[in-house]
Amino acid sequence: MNLRTAAAMALCSPMMALASGGDSGTGAVGEMEISGGQLMLVLGGVVLVGLALWLVIKLMNK
Numbered sequence: 001m002n003l004r005t006a007a008a009m010a011l012c013s014p015m016m017a018l019a020s021g022g023d024s025g026t027g028a029v030g031e032m033e034i035s036g037g038q039l040m041l042v043l044g045g046v047v048l049v050g051l052a053l054w055l056v057i058k059l060m061n062k
Helices: 003-020 036-060
Strands: none
Touching: none
16 A cells, blocks of 8 residues: 555545444434425426426537
8 A cells, every 4th residue: 555545544534434423314214204295396396407407408509
């Protein structure tokens, strides 16, 4: 292992330890309730973003 790799690992190890500690906040995702209306809003938003990207790409290629 060269000196740069060892230095990078030494600097990243404490950051990774701090990042992995504690609750990430995703433990209760299975307990969250979502209604059909909320699901349709999310899916509609994804479709609108896709259409906007398609339109921008279409206009950029002219």
